Amino acid sequence: MNHYGSIIIFSALFLAVATPLVATQAPAWQAPEGEPWTIREVIRGDVAEARHIDSITDIDGDGVLDFMAWLGPDSPQNAGMVFRGGDLSMLQRMDNLFINIYYRLGTGVALKTPTGLRLAVGQRFGNPGVSQFFIFEGTPPRRTAVIPPPPPQGGPSQYSLFGVFPAGDLDGDGYDEVLLNLGVSLGWTSTAILDGATLTYKWVNDYPISAWSGAMTNRHPEPYQDIDGDGIKDIWVSFQSGSQGGDWHTRCLSGVDGHEIWTDIRTTGQTPTAGKLPAVIDDANGDGIYDLFFTKHAEVLQGEPGFFRVISGLDGSLVWEVPLEQYNPGASESPPWDRIGTKAYAVHTGDYDGDGVADIAVGMAEAPLPQGVFSSEYRIWMISGSNGDLLLREAVDTASRQPWDNDVIDSLGALFPIGDIDNDGWAELYGRNWDPMTVPGSLDFFIYGRTTLRHPKQAREGDLIDLGIHIPTGANKPFKIVFSTGFDAMQNGFFASGVWNTHLVDTPLLRSSVHASRLSGILDGEGKSKVKVSIPAGLGLAGQTLYGVAFIQDLSRPGGILTKSSFAVIEVLP
Numbered sequence: 258m259n260h261y262g263s264i265i266i267f268s269a270l271f272l273a274v275a276t277p278l279v280a281t282q283a284p285a286w287q288a289p290e291g292e293p294w295t296i297r298e299v300i301r302g303d304v305a306e307a308r309h310i311d312s313i314t315d316i317d318g319d320g321v322l323d324f325m326a327w328l329g330p331d332s333p334q335n336a337g338m339v340f341r342g343g344d345l346s347m348l349q350r351m352d353n354l355f356i357n358i359y360y361r362l363g364t365g366v367a368l369k370t371p372t373g374l375r376l377a378v379g380q381r382f383g384n385p386g387v388s389q390f391f392i393f394e395g396t397p398p399r400r401t402a403v404i405p406p407p408p409p410q411g412g413p414s415q416y417s418l419f420g421v422f423p424a425g426d427l428d429g430d431g432y433d434e435v436l437l438n439l440g441v442s443l444g445w446t447s448t449a450i451l452d453g454a455t456l457t458y459k460w461v462n463d464y465p466i467s468a469w470s471g472a473m474t475n476r477h478p479e480p481y482q483d484i485d486g487d488g489i490k491d492i493w494v495s496f497q498s499g500s501q502g503g504d505w506h507t508r509c510l511s512g513v514d515g516h517e518i519w520t521d522i523r524t525t526g527q528t529p530t531a532g533k534l535p536a537v538i539d540d541a542n543g544d545g546i547y548d549l550f551f552t553k554h555a556e557v558l559q560g561e562p563g564f565f566r567v568i569s570g571l572d573g574s575l576v577w578e579v580p581l582e583q584y585n586p587g588a589s590e591s592p593p594w595d596r597i598g599t600k601a602y603a604v605h606t607g608d609y610d611g612d613g614v615a616d617i618a619v620g621m622a623e624a625p626l627p628q629g630v631f632s633s634e635y636r637i638w639m640i641s642g643s644n645g646d647l648l649l650r651e652a653v654d655t656a657s658r659q660p661w662d663n664d665v666i667d668s669l670g671a672l673f674p675i676g677d678i679d680n681d682g683w684a685e686l687y688g689r690n691w692d693p694m695t696v697p698g699s700l701d702f703f704i705y706g707r708t709t710l711r712h713p714k715q716a717r718e719g720d721l722i723d724l725g726i727h728i729p730t731g732a733n734k735p736f737k738i739v740f741s742t743g744f745d746a747m748q749n750g751f752f753a754s755g756v757w758n759t760h761l762v763d764t765p766l767l768r769s770s771v772h773a774s775r776l777s778g779i780l781d782g783e784g785k786s787k788v789k790v791s792i793p794a795g796l797g798l799a800g801q802t803l804y805g806v807a808f809i810q811d812l813s814r815p816g817g818i819l820t821k822s823s824f825a826v827i828e829v830l831p
Contacts, residue, residue: 269821294637294686295823297679297706298345299661300338302324306455310687310702314423314433314480314678316348316369317341321680323348325376326702327365337376339367342678343820346706349374366423368433368453370394377435377451379421390418390437392456403456404440406449409463425480427490427512430454435554446495448510449493460503460515466498466506480537481512482546482572489513493549493570495535498580505705507535507549507573521573523566536674538567538605539615546571550603550617565619581646584638604674605642606684606707607729614642620686620705622674635672635688635705653705660760660804661703672705680820682729682784683707710807710822717830718794724805728822729784731809738788740774741767744804744824759806759821766796766803780809792829803827 261534264777316323321342339348360565375394377659392401432453439447439461449461481490489512496506509518541548551566563581568574606618617640638646653672680686685706711725726736743762761766761767770776778787792798 284384292294293651293708294705295708296661296703297685298704300340300702300704310673310675313366313678314369314425316367316374317343318369319343322676322678323367324675324678337367337378339374339376343680345679366421366435367422368435369426369431370433371431373451375433377421379418379437390421401456403451405437406447406458406461406476409445409447414575423480424450424492425454425490426453427481427492434459436494438494438767446496447516448492450492450512450515460513462510462515462517464496464508466496466507470785482570483512484509485518486512487511491518493537495549505535505551507568509570509573519573521568536603536605537570538603538615538617538642541567541614542569542576544569544571551736552603552619565640567642567645573778585649597682602673602686603640604684604686606639606677607638607682610641611646612641612643616640616642616648618674618684619687619689620674628823634723637672637686637705648746660802660824675704678704679706680730681706681709681822683709683730704822708823710805710825712805712825712827714826715828715830716792718792718796719797720792722790722792722827724788724790724807724825726780726786726788726807726822727784728780728807728809728820730820731780732782732784734778735779735810736786736807737810738770738805738807739767739806740770740803742798742801742803744769744802744826760824761804761806766798792827798829799831801829803829 287312290685299485303767310324310326311321311322315321316339321344323340323342325337325339338350338679340346341348351662375392376398377390377392379390390403390405392403393399418437418439420438422436422438424436427434428430430453434453435451438448441451445463446466447461447463450459451457452459481492481606483489491512492510494510496508498504498506505523507521507523509520510516511518535548535552536806538550539548540546547570549568551564551568553566564578565725566578567576567583569576574610589824594611599661603617603619605615605616609616619636619638619640621636635653636650637653638650639645641648672688675685675687677684683706687702688703688705689701709726711723711727713722724738728736739759739761741761741764743764744760745762747758776790778786778788792803803825805827807822809820809822
C-alpha cells in the first residue's frame with residue numbers, strides 16, 4: 258500500500274464505520290472525581306538554565322494571559338522569551354538583556370504599550386548592593402536606563418531592588434505601569450510605581466519596617482482594581498517583618514499617589530510564611546473585589562500548625578481561615594520533612610465545585626522523604642474559594658511525562674502559579690525540572706494544567722471509546738478533534754505555520770482525522786461534550802500509540818482558534 262493509498266482507505270474507513278463518532282451535547286456529563294492534572298506544555302531552555310516565569314499579563318490585548326520565561330539571567334547567555342496565551346506560540350525573544358553576570362538578581366516583566374511590546378528589566382549586584390533598571394523596546398531592542406528613586410530622607414544612600422512586577426494599566430492610558438519593590442537598610446521597605454507613558458515615577462511609598470518585601474502574585478490579565486472609587490486602579494503589596502518569622506503587613510495603596518487605603522497586620526509565628534508572596538484570587542466573599550490568599554506551613558519543631566487564610570481585598574478583613582490540621586489530622590505531630598504547605602503557592606482557578614465562586618489551586622513542592630531524599634511528586638490541592646474546604650488532593654508524578662520525553666530525570670522546588678494562559682477556563686501551574694547531571698541544573702519549564710480531554714489509556718482496534726471534553730471557555734462553541742500516531746515534543750507539529758501548536762506529527766491518521774467531518778461538534782453551555790470514537794481496525798494500529806487533541810474554534814480570533822484541550826494518549830493493544 259502506498260502512502261497516498263493509505264490516506265484514502267483510512268479516510269473512507271473513518272466515514273464507513275457504523276458510528277465512528279457521535280458528538281452529543283451532554284449537560285449531565287460530569288468529569289470523574291479526582292480528575293488529574295497533566296503536563297500541557299514544555300518550554301525548553303537553550304541558553305543555560307530555565308529560571309523563572311516572572312511576567313504574566315495580557316500583552317497583545319486579546320483578553321488572554323501572556324507570559325515571559327527568563328532563561329539564564331545570571332549567565333553570559335540569557336534571554337527573555339514572551340509567549341502568547343492561548344496557543345502558547347512565541348511572540349518575541351530578546352537575548353542578552355542582563356549586561357553583568359556577576360550577581361545576582363535578574364528579574365523583569367513584559368509590558369504592553371499602544372505601539373507594541375516592552376520589557377522592563379531590573380538587576381542587583383550584591384546584597385543589598387547596587388541596582389540597575391532598564392527598559393527595552395523595539396526591534397532590534399533599544400535600551401533606556403531608568404534611575405532608581407532617591408531613598409527616604411535620613412535613610413542610606415541607595416535602594417536595593419528586590420523585584421520588578423507588572424502593575425497593569427492603572428490609569429487607562431494604554432501603557433502598563435511597573436511596580437518595583439525597593440529595600441533599604443535601617444528599617445525601610447519601599448514600593449514605587451513607574452508610569453508607563455513617561456517612564457517617570459508616579460509615586461514612592463516608604464514603609465518604616467525592615468522586611469522581606471513582595472508584590473502579590475497576580476494572575477489576571479488586569480491584576481488590580483479600583484478600591485477607593487476614584488477611577489484609578491489601586492494595588493496590594495505585602496511585607497514580612499524579618500527574614501525568620503514575624504508579622505505579615507498587607508497594604509492597599511492608592512494608584513494615584515501611593516497613600517495607604519488600608520493596612521492589615523497579622524502574626525505568623527516564629528517561622529516565615531511559606532511562599533512569601535501571597536496570591537490575588539477571584540472574589541471569595543461576593544463583594545465584587547478580588548481577595549488575597551495566604552499560606553503558613555506547619556512547623557512542627559516550633560509547634561506552629563499552619564493555615565490557609567483569605568482576607569478581603571476591599572478592606573483587609575478576614576474572610577476565612579482554616580488550620581492545616583483540619584486538612585490532615587495529626588500533621589502537627591508529624592516529622593518536619595512531612596510538614597504541609599512548605600513552598601505552597603496558590604492561584605485562582607475555575608469554579609470546580611459549582612457553587613459560583615472560583616476555587617483555589619495550591620501547588621506544593623515535591624514531597625521530601627527522610628534523609629533528604631526527594632520523591633518525583635508534586636502535590637496539588639484544590640481548595641474551595643467559599644470556605645476553604647479541601648475539594649481534592651492530587652499527586653503529579655514528574656517521572657511519568659507521557660507523551661513528553663523523559664530526558665529530564667528529576668524535579669526540584671515548588672509548583673508556581675501562572676494563571677489561565679491557555680484560555681481553557683482553568684488556571685495553570687508551572688514547575689522547573691532539574692537534571693542533576695548537568696550544570697547549572699534547572700533546564701526546563703513544565704506547564705501543568707487540568708485534564709480537559711478525558712480518555713481511556715488503552716483500547717483495541719474496533720473498540721468504541723468515550724472521550725469527555727470539559728473546557729469552560731468553549732461553552733456553545735464548535736470543537737474539532739484530531740489524532741496522530743506520532744508526537745514530537747520538540748516541534749510545533751501539525752499547522753506549525755499557523756497558530757495551531759499541536760506537537761502532532763503529520764501522519765495519514767492525522768490527515769484523515771482533519772478531514773473527517775464527524776470529528777466535530779458543539780460544546781454545551783458549560784463547555785462539555787461526550788464523544789464516542791471508533792478505533793479503526795485493519796490499519797495496523799495495534800501496538801502503536803494514538804495522540805489526540807481537541808480544538809475550540811472561534812472565528813473571531815486569529816486562525817479561528819480559541820484554545821486546545823489537553824492531550825489524549827491511547828495505547829492500542831494487540
